[in-house]
Amino acid sequence: MAAHRVICWDCGEEVDDPFVNTCPRCGGLLTVKMDLEPVKEMKPEDLRSTPIGVWRYAPFMPVDPAHKVSIQEGGTPLYTTAALGAEVGVKNTFVKFEGLNPTGSFKDRGMTIGVSRANELGAKVVGCASTGNTSAALAAYAAKAGMKCAVFLPSGKVAMGKLAQALFFGAKVLSIDGNFDDALALARKMSEERKLYLLNSINPYRPEGQKSVLFEIMDQLRYNVPDRIILPVGNAANIWAVYKAITELQEVGWIDKVPMLTGIQAEGASPVAQAFAKSSETFVPEENPETVATAIRIGNPISGRKALKAIYSTGGYATTVTDAEIISAQQLLGRKEGVCVEPASAASVAGLRKLRAEGIIDRDERVVCICTGNGLKDPDTIINNCAPPIKCGNSVADVERALSE
Numbered sequence: 012m013a014a015h016r017v018i019c020w021d022c023g024e025e026v027d028d029p030f031v032n033t034c035p036r037c038g039g040l041l042t043v044k045m046d047l048e049p050v051k052e053m054k055p056e057d058l059r060s061t062p063i064g065v066w067r068y069a070p071f072m073p074v075d076p077a078h079k080v081s082i083q084e085g086g087t088p089l090y091t092t093a094a095l096g097a098e099v100g101v102k103n104t105f106v107k108f109e110g111l112n113p114t115g116s117f118k119d120r121g122m123t124i125g126v127s128r129a130n131e132l133g134a135k136v137v138g139c140a141s142t143g144n145t146s147a148a149l150a151a152y153a154a155k156a157g158m159k160c161a162v163f164l165p166s167g168k169v170a171m172g173k174l175a176q177a178l179f180f181g182a183k184v185l186s187i188d189g190n191f192d193d194a195l196a197l198a199r200k201m202s203e204e205r206k207l208y209l210l211n212s213i214n215p216y217r218p219e220g221q222k223s224v225l226f227e228i229m230d231q232l233r234y235n236v237p238d239r240i241i242l243p244v245g246n247a248a249n250i251w252a253v254y255k256a257i258t259e260l261q262e263v264g265w266i267d268k269v270p271m272l273t274g275i276q277a278e279g280a281s282p283v284a285q286a287f288a289k290s291s292e293t294f295v296p297e298e299n300p301e302t303v304a305t306a307i308r309i310g311n312p313i314s315g316r317k318a319l320k321a322i323y324s325t326g327g328y329a330t331t332v333t334d335a336e337i338i339s340a341q342q343l344l345g346r347k348e349g350v351c352v353e354p355a356s357a358a359s360v361a362g363l364r365k366l367r368a369e370g371i372i373d374r375d376e377r378v379v380c381i382c383t384g385n386g387l388k389d390p391d392t393i394i395n396n397c398a399p400p401i402k403c404g405n406s407v408a409d410v411e412r413a414l415s416e
């Protein structure tokens with residue numbers, strides 16, 4: 012295990028209690044400070060004997076691999092998307108398709124490290140609030156680890172595939188009367204009362220695993236750093252994790268250029284993008300977030316300030332997209348690239364299209380869109396936005412007639 016300390020992101024205080032998720036002194040957010048001295052002696056090639064995936068990057072991870080709980084997460088494809096690029100008018104575009112993780116979203120990256128950490132601490136009961144994907148991932152990793160698991164979901168607002176996964180993997184699924192922000196407040200209370208080990212991204216070990224998506228992108232591009240990385244922003248930990256990975260690669264001297272981190276939010280749930288529009292480092296929470304992209308239907312993102320730091324420090328950008336733009340981008344990926352992503356993930360592509368049209372993104376840029384989750388998570392949204400099946404009789408003539416209509 013790489014040596015590390017947990018410190019307060021706000022006041023710098025070192026935090027020893029492994030069961031708190033905010034600074035006991037100032038209430039600030041926590042983060043992990045890795046000791047990367049040993050990695051400075053290494054080159055990226057030295058890691059390549061381990062298969063691509065989260066654990067290839069163990070020297071950047073704060074958990075001892077002896078406690079590893081893994082379902083072979085990470086190692087997802089980075090597609091070259093020429094047809095998408097031609098459609099939006101950007102020369103070099105790539106899609107990192109996180110929907111091909113074991114439970115179908117990028118959350119598996121954070122969860123292998125988070126649940127391994129829970130294992131290291133001897134935790135017996137784990138829990139999280141979720142818009143769906145985090146709960147699906149935690150339920151699977153808890154099953155693998157033999158831990159009890161409780162998930163807190165906003166009632167009626169979780170896509171069918173995600174709910175099915177949490178139930179299937181044997182979690183206690185609690186349908187909370189309220190939105191995600193309410194469910195998270197409740198899960199945090201349970202953790203403060205030490206009734207469960209909390210595995211939301213406020214737990215500083217979760218983003219550590221999520222750093223691996225950036226390490227993989229660099230590996231897959233042979234360290235030819237892209238100009239920009241675009242990703243959807245909900246509770247706002249992932250963009251922070253990607254930023255943290257960039258700073259660590261700089262620290263060990265493996266990259267000397269920084270991609271512009273660009274965060275996209277749904278118009279109806281956009282506190283981070285609104286803050287960016289005002290050049291503010293803090294955001295104003297939204298009371299009633301609403302969007303078709305239920306995964307990012309969040310009004311009070313826990314890591315919102317960290318996300319803004321990631322965006323400003325890399326010369327990046329943040330904007331909003333409408334639900335119609337999200338669905339249109341989702342269909343574009345399907346029809347032009349054969350890739351099926353869920354609505355929240357399509358927000359990154361909708362953002363690419365919008366920011367190119369506005370001239371914020373240059374046509375000569377090399378841009379990676381991170382598509383965070385699989386489209387099959389939310390079949391209802393797909394069916395609602397496609398033409399229905401064609402009714403057809405059982406003869407060749409019927410088929411010919413149907414196809415010619």
Ligand code: F0G
Pocket residue numbers: 116118140141142143144145146212243244245246247248249250306307353355356383384
């Ligand atoms: N994309 C998908 C598919 C997600 O499920 C989420 C977050 C995000 C993007 C946003 O990532 O929160 O790090 O900014 N889903 C969480 C959940 C909130 O509970 O599954 P973020």
